Amino acid sequence: MRVMKFGGGCLGNSADLLRAAALTKGPTTVVVVSALGGVTDTLVQILDRTARRNRFPLGLFRNLSQRHRDCMQALTSRQGQTQNGFNRIDQLLKGLEQLLRGISCIGEVPPSIRARVLSYGEELSCVLMCAALETRNVPATACDARHCGITADRPGTNARIDLTRTRRKLRRNLPPLIKSGRMPVITGFFGRAPDGTTALFGRNASDYTAGAVACALDARELVIWKGVDGIMTMDPAYGGDARSIERLTWEEVKELTHFGADILHPLTLDPLENSRTRVRVRNFRKPGLAGTEISSATKDNTDKICGITCHPGSTMLQLAATPGKLHRLLARLEEIPGVPSARITSLVTARDRITLLMPSADARSVRRALAASIDPTIRLLNSRDDRTLVAVVGQALHHARGLAQLMDALATAGITLEGITPGGAAASVCLVVPGNQAGRCLQAIHKRFFPPAPPAPPCIAKGDQP
Structure with a gap:
């Protein structure tokens, strides 16, 4: 059994859908799809305009509709079959339009309705993928995640997958379909909440869905298709000689994704924690x-780092507590409205002070909450915006030599180091640097631990040898 996941960056038009269909050949395969590239962003734009202006943005909706109809037209003209695919696309688009027109009348979007609207992108993509598979004479069935068994633990737009219920339902619903000779194509990104509404698992969460499907079916392999050569040693957008990593452990990938590497959803590997499923990220x-192959096996390269990632657009807040009352400071922060919901990336304590690093948007809310608080035991000492968290991951950081190399690389490049703390379970170190030095920081570390390959020696003709 093999599970394949195709992201929105892979699915842009009918040609991409046909290419994806060709890649599913071979062993028994279950497919998980994201929305076509850019569709979720378009749905967010349509939704926000509709709610804010109490007007349905007909032009945006028509462009979205036409894009999917054009894809279906190209696919059905190749297969020369019935209009079932067209009918399903039209049915979905009509349902989406009715929902959006209803929102334009009331001018507000409850979380459950927002989740329902955003789920349409995957539903449309799922129907198109089935049509692409049909062109290769592969019978396929579009499986709505809510109906085939993907179960969320709660409603809303930031749910998690209930792995126990999901495993039970998928193992009941999918095997009969597979045995009948049909390939299941499952919508990623969302599932069914306990109250029966649509629940989202966060942006780019189709990877997470694929991980849950692979776990439920005890898949031999999960292949996640992306637009890059694998998981890279650093983000190529920051320059440098970024290259794909051949092999990573579960913990290394979790650490990289937690601290900013957006190649995978951070929860992708959680369902596969104790499984034997092999995971590959391919271009x-x-x-x-x-x-890049991801496995639970440990590696021999204990003297190296595996990758560097960063989390830009952060704010560093330093708070002070009454001397000897630091433990109370943490408890009191939980009680101030607006603070517990902040996404804290890093936390460091020292004597009577605590330093928090979080996205700047959350920091603005926290500053307002602290200013409105009358608690005399908490004081905001300083706040620094435009900071970047740089995470360096690898076994080399277990050793003094690796840490010395890291510090020397930063000093040589003239990087202002404003904070340093250990990372999570995998060997990692987190650095806080000014935002305008982030690119230079990543390049300096990368050059130290991933030096450019030496040039090949010149080829000497046999007759020229002495």
């Missing part, structure tokens, strides 16, 4: 490349 445009 959709270059299927001949092996990509």
Whole structure:
């Protein structure tokens, strides 16, 4: 059994859908799909305009509709079959339009309705993928995640998958479909909440859905197709000689994704914690490349780091407590409205002070909450915006030599180091630097631990040898 997940960056048009269909050949495969590239962003834009202006943005909706109809037209013209796919696309688009027009009348969007609207992108993509598979004479069935068994633990737009219920339902619903010779194509990103509404698992969460499906079916392999060669040693957007990583452990990937590497959803590997499923991240445009393999096995390269990532757009807040009352400070912060919901990226304590690093948008809410609080035991000492958290992950950081190399690279590049703390379970170190030094910081670390390959020696003709 093999599970394949195709992200929105892979699915842009009918040609991409046909390419994805070709990649599913081989062993028994279950497919998980995201919305077509950019569709979720478009739905968010339509939704926000509709609610804010109490007007339905007809132009945006028509462009979205036409894009999916054009894809279906290209696919059905190749397969020369019935209009079932067209009918389903039209049915979905009509349901979406009715929902949006209702929102324009009331001018507000409850979380459950927002989740329902955003789920349409995956539903449309799922129907198109089935049509693409049909062109290759592969019978396929579009499986709505809510109906086939993907169960959320709560309603809303930031739920998690209930792995116990999901495993039970998928193992009941999917095997009969597979045995009948049909390939299941499952919508990623969302599932069914306990109250029967649609629940989202966060942006880019189709990876997470694929991990849950692979776990439920005891899949031998989970292949996640992306638009890059695998998980990279650093974000190529920051320059440098970024390269794909051949092999990573579960803990290393979790650490990289937690601290900003957006190649995978941070929860993707959680369902596979104790499984034997092999996970690969591969390039959709270059299927001949092996990509990055992720496994639970430990590696021998204990003297190296595996990757560098960063979390830009952060704010560092330093708070002070009454001397000897630091433990009370943490408890009191939980009681101030607006603070517990902040996404804290890093936390460091020292004597009577605590330093928090969080996204700048959350920091603004926390500052307002602290200013409105009358608690005399908490004082905001300083706040620094435009900070970047840089995480360096690898076994080399267990040793003094690795840490010395890291510090020397920063000093040589003239990086202002404003904070340093250990990371999570995997060997990692988190650094806080000014935002305008982030690119230089990543490049300096990368150059130290991933030096450019030496140039190949010149080729000497046999007759020229002495």
